[in-house]
Amino acid sequence: MTTTDTALPSTARMGLSRGWVEILQFFRDRTAVIFSFLFPALLLLLFGTIFADDYDHPGLSAARVFSASMIAYGIVATAFITMGVGIATDREDGTLKRLRGTPVTATAYFLGKLIMVAVLTAAEVVVLLGVGVLFFDLPLPTDAGRWFTFGWLFVLSVIACGLLGIAASALVRSARTAGAVLNVPVVALQFLSGVFIHPITQLPGWMITVASIFPVKWMAQGFRSVFLPDSAVVYEAGGAWEHGRIAVVLLAWCVIGSVLCLLTFRWTNTRDK
C-alpha cells in the first residue's frame, strides 16, 4: 500500500479548520457566550451609568473614558481567559488527546485557538464600542491615523493576551476552576491599570509602577489615545500617549508569552518536525 506519497495537509490549512470548529463550538455554548462575552459589556453599562459625569474637561466624560479603557478589559477577558479556560477544557474532555493521535500539528492547534480568540475579541470590541456609542456618546474616530493605532494595538494585544492565556493554562489544574483562577490576576490588574479607576493618576505611584510591568495598563492607555480627545492626555500617568513604549511593552509580552508556551506546553516536544 502506498500511504506516504500523498502530502500531509499544511499547518495553515489545519489551523484554519481548527479555528472554524473552535468558533462554532464557542458560539453554540450559550453559557460561554453570555458569561464571557457579554459580561464586559454589562460592566461597561454599569460603570458608565454609575460614574456619569465627573470630568471637568471638554469632550470628556467618565463614561467615555470607561468606554475606551474597557476595550482593554474586553480583550483581556476574551483573549486571556477564554484561551486559558479553553485549553484546560480541551485537556480534560479529550480534545487534546484526540488531536495528539492524529497527524495534526501543535502549531495548527494553537493557530486555531488564536483565530478563535481573535474573532471573538473583535466581536467583543464591536459590542463594547456599540455600547459606548449608543449609551455614552463615544465618538468614533474619523481619521485614518487613529484607526491605524487601533489596528496594531488590537493585534498586539490579542496575540500577547492569547499567548499568556496558553501559558497560564499550564497552571490551571481543572477546567472547573480555570475561570475562577484566571480571573484573579485579570481583575486585580484592571484595578491596578486604571481601567476601573479613573484617571489612573489617582492611584499610588507604586501601583502605577507595578501596573506598568504588565500589558493591561498600556493597552488601556492606547485605546484611550484612539477614542479620547488629544487634550485628555493630561490624565495619563506619563502625561503622554507613549505609543512607542506601548508597542515595545506589548511586543515584549508577545515574546515572553511565546517562550512560556514553549516551556510549559508539553505537547510541542516531539510532534512538530
Next chain:
Amino acid sequence: MTAIEVTSLRKTYGSRPAVAGIDLSVPHGEVFALLGPNGAGKTTTVEILEGHRQRDSGDVRVLGQDPATGGRAWRARIGIVLQSAADAADLTVAETVRHIAGFYPRPRSAAEVIELVGLSDKARTKVRALSGGQRRRLDVALGIVGRPEVVFLDEPTTGFDPQARRQFWQLVRALAAEGTTILLTTHYLDEAEALADRLAVIAAGTLVAEGTPATLGGRAGAGATVEWAGPNGRESEQTTDPAALIARLTAAGADLTSLTVTRPSLEDTYLTLIGEQR
C-alpha cells in the same frame, strides 16, 4: 512482516510496575486481543504503542517506527479509538468527522465512515445528544477516517448493551476484512473469542498466555467432562478421549439421552490463568 513488535516492554508508575516485561508480535492484517482484568497493564501498553505514553525500557515498533518518535507521516497510518473522550460536544457528527478527516493525506469520505459505523441518521445530531454507544461509534469513525493500517481499540464496548456490542463487532469484522491490523483490549471474554485471530492474557503487567481463542492456555488439549444419567443420578468423568468413553458407555447400555460433553470454556481458562498470577 509485522505491524506491531514489542520486546521486553517495561513501564513503572512510582514504585508500581504497570508493565513488567512484555513481548508481543502482531502480523499485518491480524485482529489481536489483549485480555486482562482492570489494572493489568492493558491500557498502559496500548498508550505506549499509540505514542501517548513514554516507556521506561524495551523496544517498540509500530509499522516499523518507534511510537515515541513517530512523526506526522506515521500518525497518518495509525488510528486511535479513545476510551472515554467527551470532546466536540457542540459539533454535529458530520462536522466532527469532516474536521478530523482534514488532518489526513487521503481520508475516507465523512459520509462513508458515518455510514460504516451506522450513524447516518445521526449525522446532523450534536455529539452531546448521542447515547453512550453512539458516542463510541463516533470515536471509531474518527479513529478510522484516515484509512489507518493499524487501529487501536482500547476497551471499545465497555457500557454497551448487547445489541450495540453485536453491531460493534460487525464493524470490527468489516475493518478486519479490509486488511486493517487491529489491536483490541477488552475484559470481555466473548468479545475476544468473537473477534480475535489471536489473543494474549495479561495479568499484573506480564503476559501469562498467548494463543488463538481455541488453543489459549492449552484449552484444546485439556480434558473434556462427560456427564450422563446413571442408575443412581448424574454421573461424570474427566477424559482426554470422550469418543472412547462414550463408546464404552454405549456398549454398557447406559442411558445417554441427557449426555453432555463439555470442554473448559475460554472463561474457565482465563480465570485459571489470571488466578495463577494473583
